[in-house]
Amino acid sequence: MALVVQKYGGSSVSDARSIKRVAKRIAEAKRAGNDVVVVVSAMGDTTDELLELADEISPKPPQREMDILLTAGERISMSLLAMAIDKLGVKAKSFTGQQAGLLTDAVHGKARIVDVVPHRIRQTLSKGQVAIVAGFQGVSTSNDVTTLGRGGSDTTAVALAAGLDADVCEIYTDVDGIFSADPRIVPGARKIDKVTYEEMLELAASGAKVLALRAVEYARRYDVPVHVRSSFSGKTGTLVTGTHGDLIDPNASTGDQEEAMEDPIISGVAHDSSEAKITVVGVPDTLGQAARIFEVVAGAGANIDMIVQNVSVAATGRTDISFTLPHGDVRSTVAALNAVKSELKFDELQIDDEIGKVSLVGAGMKSHPGISARLFGALRDAGINIEMISTSEIRISVVTRADSLDDAVRAIHTAFGLDSSEGEAVVYAGTGR
Amino acid sequence: MALVVQKYGGSSVSDARSIKRVAKRIAEAKRAGNDVVVVVSAMGDTTDELLELADEISPKPPQREMDILLTAGERISMSLLAMAIDKLGVKAKSFTGQQAGLLTDAVHGKARIVDVVPHRIRQTLSKGQVAIVAGFQGVSTSNDVTTLGRGGSDTTAVALAAGLDADVCEIYTDVDGIFSADPRIVPGARKIDKVTYEEMLELAASGAKVLALRAVEYARRYDVPVHVRSSFSGKTGTLVTGTHGDLIDPNASTGDQEEAMEDPIISGVAHDSSEAKITVVGVPDTLGQAARIFEVVAGAGANIDMIVQNVSVAATGRTDISFTLPHGDVRSTVAALNAVKSELKFDELQIDDEIGKVSLVGAGMKSHPGISARLFGALRDAGINIEMISTSEIRISVVTRADSLDDAVRAIHTAFGLDSSEGEAVVYAGTGR
Numbered sequence: 071m072a073l074v075v076q077k078y079g080g081s082s083v084s085d086a087r088s089i090k091r092v093a094k095r096i097a098e099a100k101r102a103g104n105d106v107v108v109v110v111s112a113m114g115d116t117t118d119e120l121l122e123l124a125d126e127i128s129p130k131p132p133q134r135e136m137d138i139l140l141t142a143g144e145r146i147s148m149s150l151l152a153m154a155i156d157k158l159g160v161k162a163k164s165f166t167g168q169q170a171g172l173l174t175d176a177v178h179g180k181a182r183i184v185d186v187v188p189h190r191i192r193q194t195l196s197k198g199q200v201a202i203v204a205g206f207q208g209v210s211t212s213n214d215v216t217t218l219g220r221g222g223s224d225t226t227a228v229a230l231a232a233g234l235d236a237d238v239c240e241i242y243t244d245v246d247g248i249f250s251a252d253p254r255i256v257p258g259a260r261k262i263d264k265v266t267y268e269e270m271l272e273l274a275a276s277g278a279k280v281l282a283l284r285a286v287e288y289a290r291r292y293d294v295p296v297h298v299r300s301s302f303s304g305k306t307g308t309l310v311t312g313t314h315g316d317l318i319d320p321n322a323s324t325g326d327q328e329e330a331m332e333d334p335i336i337s338g339v340a341h342d343s344s345e346a347k348i349t350v351v352g353v354p355d356t357l358g359q360a361a362r363i364f365e366v367v368a369g370a371g372a373n374i375d376m377i378v379q380n381v382s383v384a385a386t387g388r389t390d391i392s393f394t395l396p397h398g399d400v401r402s403t404v405a406a407l408n409a410v411k412s413e414l415k416f417d418e419l420q421i422d423d424e425i426g427k428v429s430l431v432g433a434g435m436k437s438h439p440g441i442s443a444r445l446f447g448a449l450r451d452a453g454i455n456i457e458m459i460s461t462s463e464i465r466i467s468v469v470t471r472a473d474s475l476d477d478a479v480r481a482i483h484t485a486f487g488l489d490s491s492e493g494e495a496v497v498y499a500g501t502g503r
Numbered sequence: 504m505a506l507v508v509q510k511y512g513g514s515s516v517s518d519a520r521s522i523k524r525v526a527k528r529i530a531e532a533k534r535a536g537n538d539v540v541v542v543v544s545a546m547g548d549t550t551d552e553l554l555e556l557a558d559e560i561s562p563k564p565p566q567r568e569m570d571i572l573l574t575a576g577e578r579i580s581m582s583l584l585a586m587a588i589d590k591l592g593v594k595a596k597s598f599t600g601q602q603a604g605l606l607t608d609a610v611h612g613k614a615r616i617v618d619v620v621p622h623r624i625r626q627t628l629s630k631g632q633v634a635i636v637a638g639f640q641g642v643s644t645s646n647d648v649t650t651l652g653r654g655g656s657d658t659t660a661v662a663l664a665a666g667l668d669a670d671v672c673e674i675y676t677d678v679d680g681i682f683s684a685d686p687r688i689v690p691g692a693r694k695i696d697k698v699t700y701e702e703m704l705e706l707a708a709s710g711a712k713v714l715a716l717r718a719v720e721y722a723r724r725y726d727v728p729v730h731v732r733s734s735f736s737g738k739t740g741t742l743v744t745g746t747h748g749d750l751i752d753p754n755a756s757t758g759d760q761e762e763a764m765e766d767p768i769i770s771g772v773a774h775d776s777s778e779a780k781i782t783v784v785g786v787p788d789t790l791g792q793a794a795r796i797f798e799v800v801a802g803a804g805a806n807i808d809m810i811v812q813n814v815s816v817a818a819t820g821r822t823d824i825s826f827t828l829p830h831g832d833v834r835s836t837v838a839a840l841n842a843v844k845s846e847l848k849f850d851e852l853q854i855d856d857e858i859g860k861v862s863l864v865g866a867g868m869k870s871h872p873g874i875s876a877r878l879f880g881a882l883r884d885a886g887i888n889i890e891m892i893s894t895s896e897i898r899i900s901v902v903t904r905a906d907s908l909d910d911a912v913r914a915i916h917t918a919f920g921l922d923s924s925e926g927e928a929v930v931y932a933g934t935g936r
Contacts, residue, residue: 135597145575
């Protein structure tokens with residue numbers, strides 16, 4: 071008998087019919103002898119409808135009240151789901167984030183979990199009942215309702231799985247798992263059977279949307295096995311754990327059949343078109359100038375991704391600094407930088423909204439220079455310009471023109487032998503929806 | 504500076520526009536120097552929509568889950584109302600029944616309040632902020648969400664007013680107050696300025712729907728002044744307190760101008776068509792037989808209102824016992840009685856769905872036999888048959904055919920000089936909506 075935490079997103083519980091379908095799956099898991107805890111999001115469009123209502127009332131509502139408003143959504147879905155399970159003859163009880171013991175800080179709208187104290191969930195399981203828990207929400211130390219922000223329900227599920235020492239945390243979604251690339255862009259993309267936390271982190275940070283970055287971080291910290299799978303089929307999905315599965319060797323597709331333990335193992339290709347690029351032109355190349363720029367940027371609340379500083383032009387003693395950031399942060403960042411233009415003595419700001427980022431993720435990349443060369447070569451052969459490059463131990467990301475992004479994803483996917491016609495297995499990580 | 508509890512029903516907060524209107528009224532009360540606590544119901548049709556959703560899922564959902572589902576409604580209205588008030592420059596915070604300290608027993612669907620511990624509401628007021636509280640809900644001793652059942656939001660408001668020792672509890676509705684009869688039936692019905700708890704209890708129990716019976720009971724017990732008034736106008740409504748206002752003397756309209764301190768004071772005419780009549784025919788007239796019948800009826804969960812036992816027919820030693828009860832309780836009651844038919848030895852059950860009840864309410868009735876005579880005379884003159892009679896210290900109720908009910912209300916209203924053309928004042932209590 072296993073303890074299983076299952077998470078169902080809004081699209082899996084969008085109406086009475088789909089709630090009944092999910093209830094059936096939960097009842098089956100319970101009848102198979104498992105202890106089952108279910109984390110559920112708000113039904114389909116509920117959150118959008120509530121946001122619209124708030125917008126009719128006030129353009130800038132207090133965040134505390136927004137949290138109360140939005141958490142009404144999970145109340146509806148969780149109680150309906152409990153009713154549907156009960157109707158199948160399996161006892162179920164629903165719990166708010168507070169009742170489930172999800173304690174957070176008091177930062178409304180994007181609260182962080184500070185502790186998980188799931189007494190009532192344990193009690194419910196010990197009575198042989200299914201526990202349904204509202205995703206996305208918790209209670210603050212000041213006893214106010216909080217929401218966890220984007221990806222909140224995934225994080226709730228992983229945090230509960232950690233707190234309950236569950237055997238697995240199943241994330242149900244509308245795709246079969248994590249893919250080697252977004253199947254809408256790369257028809258030959260394949261489902262990955264296994265991937266490590268680290269690779270999944272890079273994939274999520276690089277644009278893969280099936281699993282929230284935050285949930286992966288949490289799973290990694292507490293070593294929670296996560297199984298990303300479809301709520302529409304019984305198929306095995308992608309297992310995210312601390313150890314590697316038998317991923318394919320990228321050299322296999324290039325004729326080198328010899329397996330080497332230290333060869334890099336490619337997970338997949340991720341892409342992201344949610345960022346823009348700001349270039350600060352003509353910055354005096356003096357000590358601390360870059361630090362000062364990014365202090366100002368951080369003060370504006372922007373999440374910087376890639377940073378590139380050009381070699382300074384000796385004649386002028388000036389340089390350009392470019393960085394990428396979410397579209398939504400551009401306005402406040404530009405305003406903040408312009409406010410200190412005279413202090414920082416730069417010439418101007420250039421904003422580029424039309425960039426795309428493609429990332430290759432896999433273990434052992436940095437120690438294999440051939441990987442970068444193969445990636446750059448593939449893009450050159452496809453006629454795609456590289457505008458920025460950034461690398462980590464297990465990732466290479468490049469910025470291209472936005473309208474070249476899909477071509478770049480396909481070119482890299484093919485160059486590393488990931489297309490399903492070329493081998494057996496596995497590998498990464500496109501957008502789920 | 505006064506401490507005011509205001510309660511707004513679902514029709515007062517049915518959409519963004521009406522929420523803004525209510526917010527304006529609240530902000531005005533606050534700016535006038537009052538401490539303001541607001542109890543709010545779910546928006547317009549929200550509750551019905553949620554009930555429909557539940558019905559799609561299960562015909563008999565667990566009541567605990569129904570409570571969680573239904574309380575989503577107030578979360579939405581209370582947070583939106585807080586946002587709307589905030590937008591007017593007045594700080595407001597919303598609280599669930601639990602956060603507001605409304606502690607109840609664990610009878611889901613119709614919980615009773617066991618204590619009110621409004622620490623957080625007091626804190627909020629002491630910071631100069633408006634506190635918005637979800638009506639209709641509380642938290643049980645086992646830390647589960649409960650609902651208070653019918654009239655729950657009125658009860659929340661009165662209970663909070665008692666717990667906070669408020670100066671007044673204002674119940675906002677879509678009519679101007681309590682009327683001397685339902686204005687839809689009696690066009691000359693007049694608004695009552697003042698009425699006692701006892702009279703209001705009789706009026707509410709006799710069919711007046713503006714104020715929930717339970718809330719009146721609570722107000723009477725804790726001596727909370729209740730002001731029933733319109734959310735659409737600034738007019739003074741009806742004040743419900745422990746002492747009488749200057750109601751009209753019914754004799755004034757009949758030529759006797761001499762005021763007498765002990766003359767009865769008529770509050771108004773209430774009516775109720777929500778009941779049916781069951782007659783148990785041919786009951787052996789032996790000791791304890793009636794008691795046994797009503798044991799069985801009570802066991803079926805029925806709320807009995809009026810009871811009439813005919814004089815037994817000497818030749819047969821048998822009698823008929825009739826009683827009235829809500830339409831919804833008929834089925835279970837008939838089944839329960841038929842199950843013990845052989846034990847009780849009655850001949851048959853007759854069910855009459857087509858009855859109406861009209862009640863005259865006022866102080867000092869029982870000691871004035873002339874009141875009954877005038878009432879029966881008015882009905883006789885209007886050609887209306889009386890089928891059952893019941894009286895209390897301050898009420899006379901008669902059962903008529905359902906299709907004679909409106910005529911009966913009008914005849915009595917006129918006979919007691921309550922029509923607005925015939926005098927100055929006051930008096931009772933029709934259906935608000």
